[in-house]
Amino acid sequence: MRVTMVGTGYVGLVSGACFADFGHTVTCVDRDAGKIAALLAGRMPIYEPGLDALVATNVTQGRLAFTTDLAAAVAEAEAVFIAVGTPSRRGDGFADLSFVFAAAREIAAALTGDTVVVTKSTVPVGTGDEVERIIRDVNPRVRVDVASNPEFLREGAAIEDFKRPDRIVIGVEGTRAEALMREVYRPLYLNQAPILVTSRRTAELTKYAANAFLATKITFINEIADLCEQVGADVQQVARGIGLDNRIGSKFLHAGPGYGGSCFPKDTLALVKTAQDAGTPVRLVETVVAVNDQRKRAMARKVIQACGGTVRGKRIAVLGLTFKPNTDDMRDAPALSIITGLQDAGAAVVAYDPEGMEQARPLLDGVSYASDAYACAEGADALVIVTEWNAFRALDLARLGRIMAARVLIDLRNVYRPEEVARYGFAYASVGRPA
Numbered sequence: 001m002r003v004t005m006v007g008t009g010y011v012g013l014v015s016g017a018c019f020a021d022f023g024h025t026v027t028c029v030d031r032d033a034g035k036i037a038a039l040l041a042g043r044m045p046i047y048e049p050g051l052d053a054l055v056a057t058n059v060t061q062g063r064l065a066f067t068t069d070l071a072a073a074v075a076e077a078e079a080v081f082i083a084v085g086t087p088s089r090r091g092d093g094f095a096d097l098s099f100v101f102a103a104a105r106e107i108a109a110a111l112t113g114d115t116v117v118v119t120k121s122t123v124p125v126g127t128g129d130e131v132e133r134i135i136r137d138v139n140p141r142v143r144v145d146v147a148s149n150p151e152f153l154r155e156g157a158a159i160e161d162f163k164r165p166d167r168i169v170i171g172v173e174g175t176r177a178e179a180l181m182r183e184v185y186r187p188l189y190l191n192q193a194p195i196l197v198t199s200r201r202t203a204e205l206t207k208y209a210a211n212a213f214l215a216t217k218i219t220f221i222n223e224i225a226d227l228c229e230q231v232g233a234d235v236q237q238v239a240r241g242i243g244l245d246n247r248i249g250s251k252f253l254h255a256g257p258g259y260g261g262s263c264f265p266k267d268t269l270a271l272v273k274t275a276q277d278a279g280t281p282v283r284l285v286e287t288v289v290a291v292n293d294q295r296k297r298a299m300a301r302k303v304i305q306a307c308g309g310t311v312r313g314k315r316i317a318v319l320g321l322t323f324k325p326n327t328d329d330m331r332d333a334p335a336l337s338i339i340t341g342l343q344d345a346g347a348a349v350v351a352y353d354p355e356g357m358e359q360a361r362p363l364l365d366g367v368s369y370a371s372d373a374y375a376c377a378e379g380a381d382a383l384v385i386v387t388e389w390n391a392f393r394a395l396d397l398a399r400l401g402r403i404m405a406a407r408v409l410i411d412l413r414n415v416y417r418p419e420e421v422a423r424y425g426f427a428y429a430s431v432g433r434p435a
């Protein structure tokens, strides 16, 4: 099949490369000429394990192309995916759909024959209706179906998630679009991935409900972690104890500094707004949003407490800046609030992250950056692990003890065992576990 992907952001680029790898002929379009030039030269705009090799293979084999020429790419496509950004709108938190609607207008003008236009971006309920209206308005001559096909991939594991999904959700308003979408995903039948065909509005809401549920699960265990600290229980054992119940499930029960990233914060907020507008507020999700926001800042207070109540004039080393490992994404990363909180309390912060420092620089003032974990810890009064990169899981604690000014470790991802750290003479604080 001939597939065109409009938008080479995270979702568009990964989906485009994976569709090409399935054997489809894919053209990825972006209006950013610099980005397209870089992609043509084999440089990825994001860090995602395995993506550069996947792109290179499919480009070499002639199934994957990049262009700024949307009209030409759309004219020859059987399916056109919209995968442009839907950031939170400044001021009210609603999803900003201006990029989606602009893409719909441009696509409509370029359509030459029967095509299915698919929204892959995360869009509020009813967006598909509006995309359809725009296309019919701009180009009444062609027969177009508009489908919704939300994406459930995780950054850092995106290719694996795309190729071996738990499910595929397709929202359509007719059999023609359904048949075409099934054809697009036919290579996945081998993996027996369930395909759920729903109405367009149901598919749109399913995406938000999934992310809101996951955000709720994380926030739940984070609050239980705080309670564990007060009553002397261990949140990891509680999580295991509840997670073995199949109805609960063991995933997404890792307590930490609060969720971040490009999806959960934005999507939970957008769902809250949609629900308020519909007159049926989702109060549980509203609370999750508020609790998670407060948590990030609270983590700075936790560090200060572990440093004996003050960090004024102290040097605090921060390991991990990105919102999670295996990405360079700094969007809504807990590290941003934590570092600002520490600086506000008078600390000098030095940080290290394997991939995120370039993205972090414009977002953080007054932070110095180290070349590795040990250079970061050198002379520090405390070491804070904010993101659980594998490189931080087996640090040489004896060496850290020698080079730090004080042996204080705050492990916001629970990657160390308290007894192990204690052997090296560290004062240790983690999340939801007895000291």
Ligand code: UGA
Pocket (backbone or CB within 6 Å): 122, 151, 152, 153, 154, 155, 156, 211, 214, 218, 251, 252, 253, 254, 255, 256, 257, 258, 259, 260, 261, 262, 263, 264, 267, 323, 324
């Ligand atoms: C998330 C969803 O997991 C994907 O299914 C979805 O497709 C994607 O959003 C999206 O809407 O595009 P992602 O944001 O890449 O994916 O990252 P996650 O692995 O879900 O982690 C999100 C945040 O939750 C991170 O800050 C992570 O540290 C935190 N988290 C996750 C926890 O604190 N505890 C956990 O147990 C799991």
